[in-house]
Amino acid sequence: MAQNPLVLYAREAALGIAEFRRVLVESGLGETRPVDDDARLQAMLSGAKLVLTARLDVEGKPLIGVVRAVTDFSWVCYISELAVSRSAQGLGIGKGLMDEARRQLGPSVAISLISMPDAVGFYERIGMKRMPDAFWFGRKG
DSSP states (O other): OSSSSOOOEETTTTOHHHHHHHHHHHHGGGGGGGGHHHHHHHHHHHHHHHEEEEESTTOOOOOEEEEEHHHHHHHHEEEEEEEGGGGGGGTTHHHHHHHHHHHHOOTTTTTEOOOOOGGHHHHHHOOOOOOTTTOOOOOOO
C-alpha cells in the first residue's frame, strides 16, 4: 500500500458484488457472511439504504472499506457491516467510514450495530457507547 494515499469516502448505492465480497473476505467478516451466495450478497446490497465506501485515490480506485446500513434517515441507522481490508486496518479507515456515516445521517440520527468480539475495542475507542440491553433472534441458514 502506498504511503498515506488519499482515501475517498463516498455514498455508493451501486457497489458491485465482487468488490463487496472481496472486502468482506479481506476484512475477516467473510467468515460470518454468505460470501459464496451471489443472490444473497446482491439482496444485502440492494436492501441497504446506505452503502458507504472507502477507496484509495490511486489508479483503479481500489475499494478498501465499506459500510452497509439500514436506516430511515430520521431516527436510527443500523450498521450491518463495517468492513476494512486487513491491509488497511489500523490506518483510520474504519473511523473515517463511521465519521462519513455520521456526516451523511446528521446529528439527529442514532447509530447502532452489533460488534464482532474482536472489534469491541475499536467501537469503544471511537466513542460508541456499549448497550447492555440488545436482543437477537439468530438466523437459520
